Amino acid sequence: MQEVTKNDVLQPPMPSCWNEETKPHKFCPGCGHGIILKALGEAIDELGIKDKLVYGCDIGCSLLAWDFFAVDTVQTHHGRTTPVITGIKRANPEVIGIAYMGDGGGYAIGSQHLFNAAVRNEKITVILCNNCNYGMTGGQMAPTTLPGMKTETTPYGRDTEQTGQPTRGPEMVAAVAPEGAYVARGTIANVRQLKGFLKKALENQVAGNGFSFVEALASCPTNWRTNAKQTWEFVEKEMPQYFKVGELRTPQAKEG
Amino acid sequence: MAEVSLKGEQRVFMTGNEVVAWAAVAAKVDIIYGYPITPQNEIMHYWTRLAPKYGKKFLQTEDEISAGFATLGGVIAGRKAFTASAGPGNVLMQESASMAEMMRLPIVYVIQQRGGPSTATVIYAQQEVTLTTFGGNGEGHRVVYSTATHQEIFDYTIKAFIVAWTYRFPTFILGDGYQAKMREPLTMYDPEARGIKLVKPEPILGDTTPGKQFKHIRNTYNTEEELYDVVMSNQRDWEAMAPEIIEWDEQGCEDADVILLTHGIVSRAAKGAYDQLRREGKKVGFFRPITLRPFPDEQLKKAIKNAGMLLIAESAYGQLLKLVQNALYGSTIELVPMLRPGVGITTEEIIAEYKKL
Numbered sequence: 001m002q003e004v005t006k007n008d009v010l011q012p013p014m015p016s017c018w019n020e021e022t023k024p025h026k027f028c029p030g031c032g033h034g035i036i037l038k039a040l041g042e043a044i045d046e047l048g049i050k051d052k053l054v055y056g057c058d059i060g061c062s063l064l065a066w067d068f069f070a071v072d073t074v075q076t077h078h079g080r081t082t083p084v085i086t087g088i089k090r091a092n093p094e095v096i097g098i099a100y101m102g103d104g105g106g107y108a109i110g111s112q113h114l115f116n117a118a119v120r121n122e123k124i125t126v127i128l129c130n131n132c133n134y135g136m137t138g139g140q141m142a143p144t145t146l147p148g149m150k151t152e153t154t155p156y157g158r159d160t161e162q163t164g165q166p167t168r169g170p171e172m173v174a175a176v177a178p179e180g181a182y183v184a185r186g187t188i189a190n191v192r193q194l195k196g197f198l199k200k201a202l203e204n205q206v207a208g209n210g211f212s213f214v215e216a217l218a219s220c221p222t223n224w225r226t227n228a229k230q231t232w233e234f235v236e237k238e239m240p241q242y243f244k245v246g247e248l249r250t251p252q253a254k255e256g
Numbered sequence: 257m258a259e260v261s262l263k264g265e266q267r268v269f270m271t272g273n274e275v276v277a278w279a280a281v282a283a284k285v286d287i288i289y290g291y292p293i294t295p296q297n298e299i300m301h302y303w304t305r306l307a308p309k310y311g312k313k314f315l316q317t318e319d320e321i322s323a324g325f326a327t328l329g330g331v332i333a334g335r336k337a338f339t340a341s342a343g344p345g346n347v348l349m350q351e352s353a354s355m356a357e358m359m360r361l362p363i364v365y366v367i368q369q370r371g372g373p374s375t376a377t378v379i380y381a382q383q384e385v386t387l388t389t390f391g392g393n394g395e396g397h398r399v400v401y402s403t404a405t406h407q408e409i410f411d412y413t414i415k416a417f418i419v420a421w422t423y424r425f426p427t428f429i430l431g432d433g434y435q436a437k438m439r440e441p442l443t444m445y446d447p448e449a450r451g452i453k454l455v456k457p458e459p460i461l462g463d464t465t466p467g468k469q470f471k472h473i474r475n476t477y478n479t480e481e482e483l484y485d486v487v488m489s490n491q492r493d494w495e496a497m498a499p500e501i502i503e504w505d506e507q508g509c510e511d512a513d514v515i516l517l518t519h520g521i522v523s524r525a526a527k528g529a530y531d532q533l534r535r536e537g538k539k540v541g542f543f544r545p546i547t548l549r550p551f552p553d554e555q556l557k558k559a560i561k562n563a564g565m566l567l568i569a570e571s572a573y574g575q576l577l578k579l580v581q582n583a584l585y586g587s588t589i590e591l592v593p594m595l596r597p598g599v600g601i602t603t604e605e606i607i608a609e610y611k612k613l
Contacts, residue, residue, distance in 0.1 A: 019470075054332075054462045059476075066472060072461040073472045074332060076325065077355055083322040087329020088462055090315050091287050091337065095462040116318035 015041030017050045019070040026064045030231055032218025033061060035188040036129055037068055039195035039216075040098075044071075047202055049096050054088050056081040058101035058110070061135040065100060079110025086113075086122045096205055097124040104134050107143035107167040114169075114213075118177040121210040125201045128169060128213070130243065131220040139223030143167035146242055151223070166242060173213045174248040180210030183249035187217035189236040190245070197247065209251040217243055257302055265445045272435040273298035275406050275442065276340065276366050279413035281306055282447055284454055286335035287313040289326040293345040294378035295433035296368040300340070320345040324352025324363075331361050332473075334459030336417050338364035342433075343372055346384050350391035353426050357396030358475040360490065361460070362420035366413065366429045368436040371598035380433035381598040382520055385575035388430050389549040395487055397494040399427040399501065400549040402520040407442040409435060412546075414447050414454075421455035423497045430548065432571075434521050434600065494550075502555065503546035508534060509559040512541030514613060516606060517556075517568045519545050519576055526569060528603030533610060540610065545579075553583040560589050567610060569594040569601050 014020060018041050027033045044050055053071040057063050059078035066075050076084045085097035106114050106128040114126065133151050134140040140153040144166050148157040158166075174183040182204040186194030194216055201212035217239045221231040257274060260266055262282050270278075276299045280288070290300045300314070307314050317323045323339045330337030341349050346367050356363045369384040371377030389400050399419055401412045413429055420427040447454060461471055477483040505523070507530060509515055518526040523544040530542040543559050545552050560566060566589055570576040573595045580591065594601070594609045 051466045051468060052464045063476060066474065066476070069470075071470050072463075073470070074461055075474050075476050077351060077475075080321065080325040080351070080355075083317065083325035084329040084332070086315075086322075087289060087326030087331075087337070088333040089329075090289075090313060090326065091330040091333035091335040092459070092462050092464075094464050095333065112318050113322055116322070 015045045017041050017044045017069050017071060019067055022067045025068060027061065028222045030219055030221040030228065031061070032131055032188045032216070032220065032235070033065065033129055035191060036127070036194065036216045036218060037065055039191050040127065040198050041069065043195055043199040043202055046199060047206070049202065049206065052094065052096045054085065054095050054097050056085045056097070056099045058099070058105035060102040060105055060137070062100050062102050062105065062129060063136070079105045079108070079113065081105065082110055082113035082117050082126060085124050086117055089122065089124050093123070096202065099124060099126045101126070101128050102135070103128060103130045103132070103142045103144040103167070103169070107169050114173065115176060118173045118181065118211050118213065121178045121180055123205055123208055123210065125205045125212040127198065127201070128215045129218045130169070130215050131218045132239070133220055133223050135220050135223055146238065168243065170213060170215050170248050177211050177249060180251045181249050182209070182212040182251060184247040185215045185217070185243060185245050187235065187240065187245050188219065189217070200250070204251060217245070257305055260444055262444060262446045264449065265443055267441060267443055269439055269441045270406070271298060271437055271439050272406050272409050272431060273368070273437070274302045275409045276413055276429070277302035277306055278444055279410045280338065281310055281312070282444065283414040283417045284336060285312070285338060285417065287315070287330045287337045289315045289317055289323045289330065289337065289339050291317050291320045291323045291341070291345065293320070293342050295370055295436040296340040296342050296366065298436070299366060320348035321351055324349045325355070327363050328352055328356060328361055331363050332460045333462045334457050336421070336457050338366060340366040340368070342368045343370040343384070344375060346387055350387065353398065354392030354394065354396050355475055356426035357392050357398060358394070359473055360424040361426065362424050363426045364416045364420050364429070365426065367431065369430065369432040377598060378433065380571065380600060382432060382522065382571040383575065383598060384430070385548060385572060386578065388428050389579070395491065397425050397490055398549060399425055399547065400430050401428065401546060402430045402548050403435060404521050404523050405442070406435070406440045410442055410444060414452065418455050419501055421457055423493070425494070425497070430520065432521055498550035501547060502550050502552045504552040504555050505542070505544045505546060506555070506559050507542040509541035509543060510562065511539055512563050513539045514565045514567055514610065515541035515543050515560060515563045516610070517543045517566050517580060518570065519548060522569055522571060522601045525601050525603045525606055529606040529610065532603065532607060548579065551579050551583055556580070556583050557587065560584070560587065563589060565590045565592055565613065567592045567594060567606070567613070569606055569609070571596050571599055571601055573597040
């Protein structure tokens with residue numbers, strides 16, 4: 001990480017694997033994606049794996065990261081990033097594959113891919129941004145929308161009798177992934193911890209242990225229609241009540 | 257399964273699905289991603305038996321969507337990769353095919369047609385012509401070879417990888433359940449020993465050389481103009497390629513009053529009818545598109561110049577017919593369709609239909 005100055009203006013420090021030309025990034029003000037990607041960028045820098053990466057972007061707001069990093073990147077279709085990165089990794093195990101997606105891509109339209117990649121212990125790293133709604137399409141209910149939460153398709157609040165309970169993704173992955181998997185849930189409210197989780201998830205792939213999955217709790221003030229204070233309260237206080245932050249699986253067998 | 261040496265030439269007797277697996281070895285394919293569906297299963301069965309002996313890989317995925325996209329991953333990593341499917345599986349494969357069309361990814365699909373719509377039959381049909389030739393959203397470009405014999409399955413499977421990696425369009429081998437499951441003789445060979453130049457694949461992403469220039473590959477565009485430029489650029493490449501790869505077969509069209517027009521395995525019945533009717537002194541012709549896309553429009557127009565009637569026989573309700581109508585727009589030749597959706601067509605049936613004319 002270095003301080004960059006341009007036109008004598010002090011620029012904020014950026015991870016060196018970031019693609020400087022595309023900064024400032026395209027996410028809404030207050031969006032959590034940028035914080036997750038900063039933590040990810042620092043983890044990549046610290047591991048020195050930039051040249052080996054293939055980064056896959058799902059559809060939705062996560063697609064806005066398609067030119068975010070100065071690393072090989074592929075845009076895919078909604079939900080299909082997991083199989084694309086799986087295909088790359090199977091064909092060339094030297095590659096370090098990252099599939100980056102939202103909660104809709106991972107838990108709804110691509111849930112069969114996430115589930116089965118975890119079951120097969122694919123040696124890839126999946127990073128999922130959980131912001132409780134579909135952001136890009138205008139704030140519809142996601143698998144992760146909290147009970148009672150208002151979205152465009154639950155205008156009177158999410159009725160769990162009708163729509164079920166929010167998906168707990170890391171818990172599902174942890175339940176089905178074999179020995180060697182790494183599974184954690186972090187939050188943008190604790191960036192130091194999130195970065196640690198992301199780093200471990202990448203190290204787990206480098207070591208060839210197994211599937212690695214990190215969900216990151218993130219903010220979406222545009223669609224939540226919240227101000228800064230409300231946004232932060234929701235991320236920091238409300239989301240973790242339902243989505244417990246921490247590590248769910250570590251590859252202890254090999255560590256011990 | 258029979259042990260085949262791909263050194264030199266060898267006469268073999270086997271099913272079409274087994275031929276696909278051997279052709280893939282001959283074409284130096286690295287990896288198959290697949291999901292079971294009848295009647296293509298044995299492609300995977302034979303490949304998984306061959307794979308460890310030839311240092312090849314296989315992944316059985318959770319569905320055809322995943323098989324298609326994982327195959328795209330293999331191609332992006334710079335490996336010769338393919339998948340195979342049929343019927344409802346072919347429907348699911350179309351999502352990955354459209355991404356391949358937009359990103360110009362040289363994926364190969366082998367489709368062994370079964371009956372439709374829906375689950376229908378697992379036996380045979382020619383009802384996946386429209387889906388396989390035009391299945392994507394937007395004006396996607398793809399190459400579709402319709403094979404008729406096991407020799408052609410071998411030849412065109414090898415060719416599919418050459419064409420895909422040369423022109424960077426997704427390429428389909430369109431067979432059917434009959435071709436998949438029946439046994440017949442053919443000659444297998446090492447293509448390079450015959451002077452056929454195979455194309456060496458290269459990584460599109462994932463070159464792990466330190467300090468290499470990174471690449472971002474896209475299928476999403478922000479503006480109408482941006483998309484227009486990409487689609488039109490693909491269209492121009494397509495038009496430049498088409499004359500180089502169009503294939504067809506024709507016999508006796510010059511003096512024919514009636515031309516039998518068929519594709520795939522039905523063309524064998526038509527060829528039988530053509531031979532017999534010619535022996536009877538009837539002025540019949542035979543025309544068969546081998547590339548259903550690009551379709552041999554000009555070649556067909558030329559072939560029908562002196563004819564008065566086209567007898568179009570297919571195991572579908574008008575899918576080949578539609579391609580022909582499109583190719584012959586403006587022509588006044590009479591089209592006589594013989595449409596048998598999901599049902600096989602014999603030489604005798606074509607002759608009987610001819611005699612009704």
